Amino acid sequence: MSMAAEGAASAAAGVAGKPAGPDPWLPRLGRIVSRRRDSRDAWTLEIREQIPQSASFRPGQFNMLTAFGIGEVPISLSGDPAAMDRLIHTIRPVGPVSTALAQMRPGAAIGLRGPFGSGWPLRQAVGGDVLVVAGGLGLAPLRPVLYALLAGRERYGRITLLYGSRSPDDVLFHREIVSWSRRQRIEVHVTVDHAASGWDGHVGVVTTLVPRAQCEPQRTVALVCGPEVMMRLTVAALHAHGIPHEAIYLSMERNMKCALGLCGRCQLQSVLVCRDGPVFRYDRVRGLFAHKEL
Structure with missing residues (x-):
């Protein structure tokens, strides 16, 4: 392993996390509970999973969110990690998937995988x-x-x-x-x-x-x-x-x-x-x- 690779691996080791859920490839089903405008062009979605997960996320991690029939994008978790009964994501529409997600109304179905990645130290x-x-x-x-x-x-x-x-x-x-x-x-x-x-x-x-x-x-x-x-x-x-x-x-x-x-x-x-x-x-x-x- 090169020095650069060793350094990168060490950096990851300090804060890296593992994907949660039974199958990180398979989107879990959730429903939009609320949609709120949090700036001129950013929307915050509250999501409740059909089968709630037992583990919380760590600040800094992200989920892969699916707009069914359109695609999937990574979106950071933006809610309180202590609130395990809901997932909060704040989205700025910039492409077809994020636009579709930002336009979802309460009751709409959404897919999610994760949480993935490292957290803040x-x-x-x-x-x-x-x-x-x-x-x-x-x-x-x-x-x-x-x-x-x-x-x-x-x-x-x-x-x-x-x-x-x-x-x-x-x-x-x-x-x-x-x-x-x-x-x-x-x-x-x-x-x-x-x-x-x-x-x-x-x-x-x-x-x-x-x-x-x-x-x-x-x-x-x-x-x-x-x-x-x-x-x-x-x-x-x-x-x-x-x-x-x-x-x-x-x-x-x-x-x-x-x-x-x-x-x-x-x-x-x-x-x-x-x-x-x-x-x-x-x-x-x-x-x-x-x-x-x-």
Whole structure:
């Protein structure tokens, strides 16, 4: 095994998870319970399985969702991991499958496989500060970790959320962000790229919020999710702020088909994003991070 492969394998070993369910190839049947608009173009679906699973998911994992007759796509879980009776997914329609999923109404049948992939490293964060940095829809995969952090609030130091959105209308989970901020158990900073009338918050890219984070860099674990260019710039800003590369974790996105590491569609050199990720420690994959999807 090459050094690059060993590094990738080690990175996966720290946070990787195994698929749940009796048969990871076979979609389980679920029904849409509710559909809610959570930003200008993002919809959140609540799903209940016909035969509920006994195990919960870990923040950062994803399911493969099936719109019957159209196709299947990977969608991150965005709900509370403690709520085992329901599955929450937040979707932005960009293609035929995600569009069909986002348009599903209560009562509609949906297929799902999973959960798959690695989770955010909550155990590594115990006793220190946690800095969560999200861009756009990247808040959805990080929302479960915020639930988990708040549920075990006494185990962590300062918890800070830095969130950047294109505009006020694109801010995801607006009511919850306000609630998190008011509870004073978490420090919240929100910025938008383009302000509108009535917006009195910060304007600028999310990296401009990094200096505002009240954390001790050497005892901080940073969790980052968003568009790839945003994550690249955020890693640079966090490192300049004093946070070591080995304390920065990010969630990578690639086109996935099987979610089991067999088809190779999401391969990046020695790494299969569906199997070894999607959450990676940055210092272990920094050489792969510049490779664009083919």
